[in-house]
Amino acid sequence: MRLNVNEHLAEAERICAGNGAQLTALRRAVLTLILESESPPTAYRLLDQLRDVRKSAVPPTIYRALEFLLQNRLIHKIERLNAFVACTGADHAHALVQFLICGKCGTVAEIEDDEVAVALRRAAQNAGFHPSRALVELEGVCAVCCGTEN
Ligand SMILES: [Zn+2]
Ligand SMILES: [Zn+2]
Numbered sequence: 001m002r003l004n005v006n007e008h009l010a011e012a013e014r015i016c017a018g019n020g021a022q023l024t025a026l027r028r029a030v031l032t033l034i035l036e037s038e039s040p041p042t043a044y045r046l047l048d049q050l051r052d053v054r055k056s057a058v059p060p061t062i063y064r065a066l067e068f069l070l071q072n073r074l075i076h077k078i079e080r081l082n083a084f085v086a087c088t089g090a091d092h093a094h095a096l097v098q099f100l101i102c103g104k105c106g107t108v109a110e111i112e113d114d115e116v117a118v119a120l121r122r123a124a125q126n127a128g129f130h131p132s133r134a135l136v137e138l139e140g141v142c143a144v145c146c147g148t149e150n
Contacts, residue, residue: 039106040083102142
């Protein structure tokens with residue numbers, strides 16, 4: 001399911017309301033920037049873009065907004081890129097997701113494969129390890145860049 005920006009924002013409003021949280025104009029602006037970005041933006045790029053509309057924006061402004069969006073499960077942080085993507089699955093368990101990072105065009109796709117999650121959990125258990133979070137980031141070339149999709 002691929003939502004357009006407006007649908008995505010409406011969904012975000014709904015999720016925040018359900019969490020008893022408020023998607024303020026600033027948080028909404030940051031989420032919109034992330035949604036409109038072709039590849040996942042870093043906090044610094046977001047700050048730069050935000051300054052076009054809000055001259056007073058400083059790093060804590062953006063970090064607080066990002067923290068809010070993460071807590072309300074509206075975005076994910078891609079550790080490998082130190083960048084952020086909008087969550088495509090409404091309200092799923094963020095502890096178990098996988099990301100496909102294209103090294104050519106820079107797009108990041110989110111997938112949620114339960115079998116991957118189960119296999120990781122089992123492997124961890126076998127090692128006597130108790131995972132709190134399983135963030136899987138695969139680097140490679142996406143279908144569009146491979147030419148297998150037009
Ligand atoms: Zn997600
Ligand atoms: Zn690509």
